[in-house]
Amino acid sequence: MADPPCPHMKSCEMYEIFTFSETLAVWKTRYCQSDYSRCERYQRALKGQPVPVNLLPNGHLLEK
Numbered sequence: 403m404a405d406p407p408c409p410h411m412k413s414c415e416m417y418e419i420f421t422f423s424e425t426l427a428v429w430k431t432r433y434c435q436s437d438y439s440r441c442e443r444y445q446r447a448l449k450g451q452p453v454p455v456n457l458l459p460n461g462h463l464l465e466k
Contacts, residue, residue, distance in 0.1 A: 407434060419464075
């Protein structure tokens with residue numbers, strides 16, 4: 403049985419970026435649609451901490 407997708411997908415600003423960029427789609431598959439509990443964005447949201455728009459699921463910042 404597959405893992406459920408992240409409950410924050412629809413409200414996550416980074417997910418939207420992943421959806422429109424084939425280069426970043428691997429993040430969507432690895433975190434959003436599978437092991438989202440490891441996602442730094444998800445963990446911060448659960449704790450009520452700020453989630454920077456450019457924060458990647460692994461905790462690094464996406465450079466512009």
